[in-house]
Amino acid sequence: MKLALKVAGKYFLSKKRNLFINIISAITVIVIALATIAFIVLLSVFNGLEALMRSQYNILNPxxxxxxxxxxxxxxxxxxxxxxxxxxxxxxxxxxxxxxxxxxxxxxxxxxxxxxxxxxxxxxxxxxxxxxxxxxxxxxxxxxxxxxxxxxxxxxxxxxxxxxxxxxxxxxxxxxxxxxxxxxxxxxxxxxxxxxxxxxxxxxxxxxxxxxxxxxxxxxxxxxxxxxxxxxxxxxxxxxxxxxxxxxxxxxxxxxEEQQYEILRAIRIEKLVTRIALSFVFLIACFNIFFLLSMIVIEKRKDIAVWQVLGAEKGFIQKIFIWQGLMIALTGGIIGLILGYLLCFLQEKYGFVKMNITSTIVDAYPVRMDWLDFVFTFFTIVVCTWIVAWFPAKNALKTDLRENL
Incomplete structure (x- = not known):
């Protein structure tokens, strides 16, 4: 497993011979970063709305x-x-x-x-x-x-x-x-x-x-x-x-909590629906990884053939490309988590995005970051990437030795 991770890291950091693959790789990282930012920001806004409603209704309710x-x-x-x-x-x-x-x-x-x-x-x-x-x-x-x-x-x-x-x-x-x-x-x-x-x-x-x-x-x-x-x-x-x-x-x-149950329940349902919708959006974004890994497999056919001749097991070759897909996704994901945190922090402190509604309690969109949302987002990245990376990794085993040696 360590060797597969090391090889995947080398493939990930090395400059691809095909310029198109480099461009797709950069686009994939950007798309996943943007999807991650959307994940963190929207969930934090729902947390902020829930906290705001809770604080206001706690004034009203004994x-x-x-x-x-x-x-x-x-x-x-x-x-x-x-x-x-x-x-x-x-x-x-x-x-x-x-x-x-x-x-x-x-x-x-x-x-x-x-x-x-x-x-x-x-x-x-x-x-x-x-x-x-x-x-x-x-x-x-x-x-x-x-x-x-x-x-x-x-x-x-x-x-x-x-x-x-x-x-x-x-x-x-x-x-x-x-x-x-x-x-x-x-x-x-x-x-x-x-x-x-x-x-x-x-x-x-x-x-x-x-x-x-x-x-x-x-x-x-x-x-x-x-x-x-x-x-x-x-x-x-x-x-x-x-x-x-x-x-x-x-x-x-x-x-x-029970006196304002209906209000909080509505917000939590909306947050759950948003999580599910964003998960599907993220899964679609991860399909870039599917196409990217498919092209990398084609580019690395000779390397795959060499590994097979040297007696590498099928699982080892699959892990190389799955790990590479995870590295690409996590690079975009970590960038997105950091930028999402910074955006929420700035909104929480300065409130630069206004609601532009005269009858609201606060002028700016309320946000409250929850570490569980960061964990959930990270977990979603890993699961979606593993799903889409498995298929091109499996196709890597179909490499023809006679044509690529």
Whole structure:
């Protein structure tokens, strides 16, 4: 094997007598390098998008969320409170009521989501720290206030403390007959504007939970879900298991990953499809190696004949050309890995490739390099090259001794 590798290295480094083979060899290295760069850059962009979505939704979602397994609400009674209190490591338990409603401001209206929260909601961090105008305040004296998402604020062309924001909600105690009495209406002033990402702040307003109880005719202890912050994030898996155990199958206890499962799953599926597509592209690029090795076999017919006369085994001759194919591919691959790393590093640091979309969270394409992507790319190079190099290496054994000696 060492001798086959040594011979392959000599063939690889030596200048070919046929200029066309030298040109094809250079083109092959360039094509594989470009394919490798595309591999690394695209996978790193998907990693960046996943990290960006994760960070943004971690602001929106609590560390743990308790919601009913069935239905829109549950009764948050003393029994449930005691079960939750029995689990060590919990820092904050904030109650919430959430549903769709119509927002009306002057002559404009839209459908969005109203979220009623308790006074300790700000202790969760998250949205309460993302206020861009005004302040996060649920009450001013005895009067309820709303913290409005930036998208809602812009959609309704609102002004701070200029006019009241009306909230319309169907009357739960009446059968819907599309008359005025079927709609409950309450009004309040905005106290602040929060901004996270458009899909969320484009439809949400946050109000006191007492306001939603009155608007939606909920009982004092009826809740949509509970949001929990823990004392030590390392204990989240343990606390989640304990909560699920004490609350039973009637409740779902979700961590941040599970709360944003659909978004992350979509990104991961897209990344997987991209990997498969790029693997096929890379396999096609490796066909240059097939034609190149076929020409090298023709050029080296006399050498092959000499090796056979000297008693070289068939496997030895095959390994020479397989190793040569791998050397060509790995030369392009290593160049591509280095250039791909440099491009991602520069994009991560300077963000020179812009998204050119006004409603995005970041201006430039996010990237995050993962060493597993580099390993996967390297492994793909080796496998694809071995597949395409095997056939011309096998054809080398068909060299006619009488014609080439």
């Amino acid at each position: 560390e743990l969320k308790i919601s009913p397994a069935k239905g829109k609400f549950f009764v948050y009674d003393e029994k449930i409170k005691q079960k939750i209190a029995s689990v060590a490591g919990i820092k904050v338990v904030s109650e919430a009521i959430e549903d769709d409603a119509v927002f009306r401001y002057k002559d404009r209206q839209m459908v969005g989501k109203i979220k009623g929260v308790t006074n300790n909601f700000a202790e969760l961090g998250g949205i309460a720290k993302q206020v861009r105008a005004g302040e996060f305040r649920l009450y001013e004296g005895d009067y309820a206030r709303a913290v409005v998402g930036l998208g809602v604020f812009q959609m309704l062309t609102m002004n701070m403390a200029d006019d009241v924001l009306e909230i319309w909600y169907p009357n739960r105690k009446q059968k819907i007959s599309m008359t005025e009495k079927d709609i409950r209406k309450l009004a309040l002033l905005p106290s602040g504007v929060f901004e996270v990402e458009y899909e969320h702040d484009g439809k949400y307003i946050i109000v006191p939970i007492e306001f939603t109880e009155e608007l939606m005719q909920y009982q004092h202890n009826e809740r949509s879900y509970l949001e929990i912050a823990v004392k030590d994030k390392k204990l989240i898996p343990t606390i989640q298991k304990e909560l699920q155990k004490v609350l039973g199958s009637d409740f779902l206890v979700q961590n941040q």
